[in-house]
Amino acid sequence: MNKDENNYQNWRLAVDADGLAWATLDKAGESTNSLSSAVMDELALILDRLDSSPPRGLIFRSGKSAGFIAGADIQEFTQLDTAAKGVALVERGWQLFNRLAAVTYPTLALVRGHCLGGGLELALACRYLLAVDEPTTRLGLPEVMLGIVPGWGGMLRLPARIGPQAALDMMLTGKSLDAKRAKRAGLADDCVPARVMDNAAALLVLADQPRRRPALLQRLLNGGPLRPLVARAARKQVGKRARIEHYPAPYAIIELWEKHQGNALAAPELIDRLVRSPTARNLVRVFFMQERLKGFGKASNFQAKRVHVVGAGVMGGDIAAWCALRGLTVTLQDQGMERIAPALQRAYAAYAKRIRDPYELRSAMDRLIPDPEGHGARSADVVIEAIFENLEAKRALLEQLDAVIKPDAVLATNTSSLRIEDLNSCLSRPGRLIGIHFFNPVAKMPLVEVVAADGADAETLARGTAFVKQIDRLPLPVKSAPGFLVNAVLGPYMLEAMRAVDEGLALETVDEAMLAFGMPMGPIELVDMVGLDVAMAAGKSLAGGNAEPPRCLVEHYNAGHLGKKAGRGFYQYRAGKVAKGVPGTVPAGLAERLLAPLLDQTQKLVSDGVVADADLADAGVIFGTGFAPFTGGPLHYMRNRSA
Incomplete structure (x- = not known):
């Protein structure tokens, strides 16, 4: 290949004998590719270069063994402290990827390994997407997990490529697809083994055939008249999992797709609210805590x-x-x-x-x-x-x-x-x-x-x-x-919930208090998930030093109601699904009462050195119990509440 005479810090550009340009992203000083400002600026220079001398085609690939592109540079996201900076970040990617999508020569993203967030938005701006069939290959738009939206064209191009229902499901949940599923969904044009990936990519670009169009029904659902129906169904599904006051991003994705065809710049005030919201800041905090946990395994x-x-x-x-x-x-x-x-x-x-x-x-x-x-x-x-x-x-x-x-x-x-x-x-x-x-x-x-x-x-x-x-x-x-950490904080929390039941509160009412707070599951249902036999075996650890466990726990345990695994605990389970009644009015202060022992115990375990520091304690309780991620963790929640 003939190497380009321009020197790029993060990209390598070469043109082969067939006239195909190969743009290889190898972000300097990093083990993983991400789309920082420097990477995006250099991509614009590459497009400038190819405008003056168009190739027969352009193929994007990764120079990292870790994967294609992990997404935007999250460190840069933490610096968005004004509305103008947030809008500028969205505008940069939206305009650059629109420019890529409009080039006259065929383009292809050769995806091997993770292709997430902005990485998939870059791939979607290409005419073709070729996925390499390896266990590490995953394609998704998980921005919602950070409390933000796919603002660089993902909300426009993913629904157009695979249909709005499948696209919204991916964007609203953060789910990713492996290579084979991506091909079946129509996201990838083909799925090939690594040994033939370069040849397959070149052949696909040189053939320059039209992409397979989505099915007629998908195109109709993505059209104007039927959009409100799809959006209404999506809001209903999101409402079962997340409340708008806790997680505004999924609702913003639906609104931007329905009313603005996925163009986030059409609603800058919405982007500003998301980017600078406590939810987004806390979810970014959770992301970095997750990366810290991953680092221990290295x-x-x-x-x-x-x-x-x-x-x-x-x-x-x-x-x-x-x-x-x-x-x-x-x-x-x-x-x-x-x-x-x-x-x-x-x-x-x-x-x-x-x-x-x-x-x-x-x-x-x-x-x-x-x-x-x-x-x-x-x-x-x-x-x-x-x-x-x-x-x-x-x-x-x-x-x-x-x-x-x-x-x-x-x-x-x-x-x-x-x-x-x-x-x-x-x-x-x-x-x-x-x-x-x-x-x-x-x-x-x-x-x-x-x-x-x-x-x-x-x-x-x-x-x-x-x-x-x-x-x-x-x-x-x-x-x-x-x-240890997780069961030690869950014990007092579940104990307090069962004490509330002993005092006469309905199971559903106790659970609803914590669901309204933002927990993914109420504490009574959690006892069923853990198992009443495990709760009893934990003995004094669960009882917080008291000799006697809650009456309701003993009664169900003695009756053989051991929890979800047995088909019945505090609740009954049919085909693995819980059967609940309608919760009553939640008494004022109940959530704070139930949380108090969990918060106190988390703080004590940090003081006692069971876990090294407050951030690790927050990470452990979030990923081990499902503690509401939008709060940033129990100790972070305590600090902000008292501030």
Whole structure:
């Protein structure tokens, strides 16, 4: 290829023998590409250069192994302290990508790895989009997760390409598509393996064929007369998940698409309200806290290949299923196939919802191996104990595992309430036992606590943390203490909610108080999700030091109502869905009463050093409990409330 004579700091531009221009983004000094002001300014210079000497086609690709483009530069977003700066940021991308969309030569985005936010908006401004079929390839517009909107053309071009219903679903939820789903949806023109991606990209551009048009119904729904109907349905769906006073961005997306064809510049006052809102500031704060958690998993190069899980109950079985889904070979041990079979059935049902290719589905199931005799423990890189919460039973099992596993294997317990120090004294090397504590439901809860006892082996902790990152979970380092961080703050919170029920308040009313505050689930339903048996086993930890647990908890537990997994707890569950009555009027101050013990306990755990600092505590409680993200976390909420 002939390299361009211009020197760019972040781009490489070359023209090949066929006259195709290849623009490779390799952002200077960063492991991931993002669309900073400097990157966008250089892209404008590239378009200037190609205007004077048009190529046969232009192909965008990434020079990073991490992916295509992660989106806009979030650091720059934090500097938008005036209305003019916010509008200018939107205007820059909107005009530049409109210019790209209008060039006379064919353009293509070669997407390998993540293609998110502004990255997808750039790709949508190209005539063609070629997705590379790899596990890391994801395409989406997740701006709503930051409390903002896709202002650089995404709200215009995504509905035009895949239809407004599918596009709004992606934009309003932040969902992303893998390469194959992107092709099926019409977002990608084709999906190819990495070994042929450059040739496939060149052939597609040189062919210069018209893109496949969306179906007639999609075009009609995207047209003027039917837009209000689509928008009304979208608002109804959003209203089930988010209240406008907490999360204004999804409602703004609907309005901008319906009334302004996705042009955010047509409503600058709306953009200003979003960009400078407390919700956006707090969600950006949550984003950076999430990135910090991801960073903990980079302290070791450890990569597990085999995992052995002991305990095929809901937690153990789902941990095993998740690890197998992420590509690891997993052996699952319990006392006989009759105990393991339900976990395999749950795994198959969960996989079938995610995996359309029958060969991939079979492959995932083949990686999940029933192992009643526990032979897999000997060859596993990570061994996880996930049996019921009983100190003596766990100690006996851990002692057996310690005698047979590899010397360098990570030995972990998934205990939710027991101290690691009370479990590790039976081991030949007590420091090798760590906690790797998942939350229910495993496939949905992103946080995993990595628990260190006094004297814990540093290398084992680093490996355990890397393993959590390897399976696409957020590792949170915590010290060994009853309930660690998440359960220790949930205990007093759920206890206070059940005390309110003991005082005569309806279950639905108690839950509604916290739903109105912004929680994704009420505390009583949360007890059902955790399991009433787990709540009872936590004992004094849940009861906040009192000897007696709430009467309502004891009554349901004694009646065998163990929560959602049993089909009945405080509520009844039909086909996995909760059956609730209509909540009564929420008493004034109820939400503040229920929150108070959670806030106090979070602050205490930071003071006690169970978690290193307030930001990590906020991150842990958000990603481990679903604490309303728009608040920025419990301690951040406390500071702002008292300010």
